[in-house]
Amino acid sequence: MDLQFTIDLDLCIQCGACIDDCPFHIIEMSPDYPALNPTRIHHCIQCQHCLAVCPTGALSILGFKPENSLPLPESLPSAQQMAALIRGRRSMRRFLPDPLDASVIDHLLRTVANAPTGKNNRQCLFTVIEDSATMEIFRRETMEGLRTAVIEKRLSEGQGYFRHVVTAWDQGRDIIFRNAPHLLMVSVPSTVTTPDADMLIAMSYFELLAASMGIGTLWNAMIRWAFSEISTDMYQRLGIPEDHVKGYVILFGKPAVQYHRTVQRDEVQINRVRLA
Numbered sequence: 318m319d320l321q322f323t324i325d326l327d328l329c330i331q332c333g334a335c336i337d338d339c340p341f342h343i344i345e346m347s348p349d350y351p352a353l354n355p356t357r358i359h360h361c362i363q364c365q366h367c368l369a370v371c372p373t374g375a376l377s378i379l380g381f382k383p384e385n386s387l388p389l390p391e392s393l394p395s396a397q398q399m400a401a402l403i404r405g406r407r408s409m410r411r412f413l414p415d416p417l418d419a420s421v422i423d424h425l426l427r428t429v430a431n432a433p434t435g436k437n438n439r440q441c442l443f444t445v446i447e448d449s450a451t452m453e454i455f456r457r458e459t460m461e462g463l464r465t466a467v468i469e470k471r472l473s474e475g476q477g478y479f480r481h482v483v484t485a486w487d488q489g490r491d492i493i494f495r496n497a498p499h500l501l502m503v504s505v506p507s508t509v510t511t512p513d514a515d516m517l518i519a520m521s522y523f524e525l526l527a528a529s530m531g532i533g534t535l536w537n538a539m540i541r542w543a544f545s546e547i548s549t550d551m552y553q554r555l556g557i558p559e560d561h562v563k564g565y566v567i568l569f570g571k572p573a574v575q576y577h578r579t580v581q582r583d584e585v586q587i588n589r590v591r592l593a
């Protein structure tokens with residue numbers, strides 16, 4: 318495995334930070350500058366901590382050069398900004414009909430691809446509906462699938478709510494999709510070790526990044542139930558590989574409403590443990 322590990326000898330101050338931070342002890346001082354230990358290269362999980370921790374930007378790995386990283390800590394939002402984002406994000410149920418630019422969606426998904434995954438293998442597949450015509454077809458097919466399930470009496474006791482959903486749809490109210498212009502669904506191959514956590518983290522990051530950009534989102538349990546329990550062919554319709562574990566759905570788009578303050582629910586349940 319060629320990790321393309323290079324040290325700029327003019328910049329390296331031989332501090333050993335890359336050696337200390339490598340989680341699998343792949344780097345050693347050899348003799349004056351950091352180098353890969355050839356017997357341990359196969360342990361590399363491609364985390365790039367060595368590139369990130371180098372104080373002088375002397376280390377490149379996997380073809381990535383330090384000058385193409387965001388500089389830290391100055392690029393980070395403040396703690397106050399982060400707290401405001403967590404408190405101020407809201408579930409959006411009123412969207413403007415016009416779609417977001419494809420470049421905006423691309424930026425969201427490329428950024429979210431930086432979310433952590435259990436084995437650093439980044440195998441989340443983001444299935445997205447970008448154009449209004451496709452969204453419209455998809456909404457109609459989902460609703461017709463639900464209607465067929467109602468007519469054929471395939472709804473179980475706990476799924477009675479979908480009868481109401483279909484009635485509302487016939488009256489011009491879309492209480493599942495909320496007329497959102499875009500849909501995002503995440504899935505991962507079934508071989509992934511931490512599928513649920515990987516997918517929920519990615520979607521949570523998506524929600525927060527979108528909120529920071531003034532884009533509305535709605536986590537959607539109803540679509541998830543509809544697809545996983547009633548209209549199971551919709552996964553195939555979305556082009557999601559059969560062997561994938563299917564994750565959550567988020568609707569998103571330009572908001573038709575603006576919230577002027579946070580709601581107030583800071584109550585928290587904490588189980589503080591002291592053993593000494």
Ligand SMILES: Cc1cc2nc3c(=O)[nH]c(=O)nc-3n(C[C@H](O)[C@H](O)[C@H](O)COP(=O)(O)O)c2cc1C
Nearest residue numbers: 406407408409410493535536537538539540565580
């Ligand atoms: C996992 C999850 C699934 C959700 N599913 C739906 C849904 O199917 N339909 C809906 O209108 N809201 C859904 N919501 C939004 C919640 O109802 C919402 O978070 C709650 O009402 C609080 O409002 P807020 O998000 O604005 O604080 C979901 C939220 C989460 C976290």
